[in-house]
Amino acid sequence: MDRLAPFRISVCGIEELEGHCETGVSHVLSILDPDWPVPEAFGAFGEHVKLELRFHDVIEADLPGRIHPTRQDVMDVLALGQTLLAEPPSDAHLLVHCHAGVSRSTASIAVILAQALPDVPAERIFAHILEVRPQAWPNLRILELGDDILGRSDLARAAGAIYRRQLDRGEQLAEVMRANQRGREVEAAVRAGRSV
Numbered sequence: 001m002d003r004l005a006p007f008r009i010s011v012c013g014i015e016e017l018e019g020h021c022e023t024g025v026s027h028v029l030s031i032l033d034p035d036w037p038v039p040e041a042f043g044a045f046g047e048h049v050k051l052e053l054r055f056h057d058v059i060e061a062d063l064p065g066r067i068h069p070t071r072q073d074v075m076d077v078l079a080l081g082q083t084l085l086a087e088p089p090s091d092a093h094l095l096v097h098c099h100a101g102v103s104r105s106t107a108s109i110a111v112i113l114a115q116a117l118p119d120v121p122a123e124r125i126f127a128h129i130l131e132v133r134p135q136a137w138p139n140l141r142i143l144e145l146g147d148d149i150l151g152r153s154d155l156a157r158a159a160g161a162i163y164r165r166q167l168d169r170g171e172q173l174a175e176v177m178r179a180n181q182r183g184r185e186v187e188a189a190v191r192a193g194r195s196v
Contacts, residue, residue: 009091009093010025011096011132011133014098014099020095020150023095024094027050029050030053031052032054059139060181071145071147077142082115099190102133103138106136107140108142109132113125126159130162174186174189
């Protein structure tokens with residue numbers, strides 16, 4: 001794999017955390033639903049810097065009973081990314097997880113990489129993310145907030161090609177995403193019109 005990032009990256013879901021206990025993780029971004037317990041697997045991890053955030057995997061701010069990712073959440077993600085850049089590249093290893101390792105985690109990786117690599121286009125960042133996590137479907141709200149904070153305009157736009165790629169794998173996914181109030185991502189896929 002062509003290593004784009006200035007540090008190692010791993011992405012996983014909760015069920016996969018145990019497989020990362022001995023991989024030399026230096027930093028962890030743990031994204032959990034608000035009422036979810038802290039995964040027990042972290043007890044087997046060595047010393048590491050950890051940021052735990054709690055919000056639902058939603059892209060709209062006005063869904064009753066759901067806590068959406070906020071600007072502060074994304075600023076906290078970017079602050080963690082800054083600490084990675086202070087580590088020697090051979091020692092820095094970021095593990096990002098959410099429940100499935102598909103949406104909140106891959107969007108967070110995208111904004112961290114966009115910050116670390118400001119001259120790299122979003123399309124190249126997402127190509128790298130797909131190498132790390134082929135099932136990626138990055139959370140559009142996190143990308144929009146990241147674009148705004150970083151002064152970029154390409155993360156949310158470029159994500160449409162990833163959504164298109166995933167929709168090309170299964171017709172029912174579009175219906176599932178719309179039913180979960182994520183129709184804007186499906187619309188972005190339609191605008192992209194082709195797979196990456």
